[in-house]
Amino acid sequence: MSLKINKNAAKKGFLIFITPILVAVMQCNKAKNCENVQCTEEYRSIMLHIQYPDGHPVSLDSNKVFWVSENRYLIKQNYNSSYIIVDDGMKKELQNKKEVMRFIGYMEDKIVCERDVLVGADCCHVDYYGTEPLTQTIQY
Numbered sequence: 050m051s052l053k054i055n056k057n058a059a060k061k062g063f064l065i066f067i068t069p070i071l072v073a074v075m076q077c078n079k080a081k082n083c084e085n086v087q088c089t090e091e092y093r094s095i096m097l098h099i100q101y102p103d104g105h106p107v108s109l110d111s112n113k114v115f116w117v118s119e120n121r122y123l124i125k126q127n128y129n130s131s132y133i134i135v136d137d138g139m140k141k142e143l144q145n146k147k148e149v150m151r152f153i154g155y156m157e158d159k160i161v162c163e164r165d166v167l168v169g170a171d172c173c174h175v176d177y178y179g180t181e182p183l184t185q186t187i188q189y
Contacts, residue, residue: 083144088173094136095168095177097152098184106130107154107187109161115151117165123150134166135175143170147178154187161187 099107107130114123114134125133134150135143147169154162162185167178177183 083172086172091174092137093174095134095166095175096131096183097134097164097166099130099132099154099162100184100186102186102188107156107161107189109154110156110158112152112154112162115153117149117151119148135168137170137174140170140173140175143168143175144172145169156189161189 099109101107109127109132112127112132114125114132115121116123123135123139125136127133132152132154134152147167150166150168152162152164152166153160164185166183169176169178
């Protein structure tokens with residue numbers, strides 16, 4: 050038994066197969082531009098949790114977050130032993146980027162914690178792109 054392939058039918062089949070893929074790619078490109086994207090109403094933050102070796106939380110005297118590529122400091126609020134690196138208020142600045150934010154924590158005017166955190170944002174929220182847990186243990 051011999052199977053003959055009609056070239057026109059093969060082309061038509063290929064177009065039927067590839068068209069949905071092209072449409073999906075075009076929609077994906079629109080999403081990167083954030084046109085007509087539906088976002089959740091939640092407000093997200095990327096936070097670094099500081100703790101002692103025994104797991105108890107650390108309350109730093111002060112801290113700074115330095116945006117490395119922009120060569121500037123960010124002003125962020127703190128919550129006990131959880132320190133905000135970035136939040137959704139920066140999503141437009143971080144959209145479709147991966148940026149290093151350097152967290153520096155102080156106790157008694159000495160640096161007790163220094164850590165780089167890789168962050169970015171999609172159309173809706175900031176994201177953490179690092180591989181290490183967002184918990185830092187300090188010896189003090």
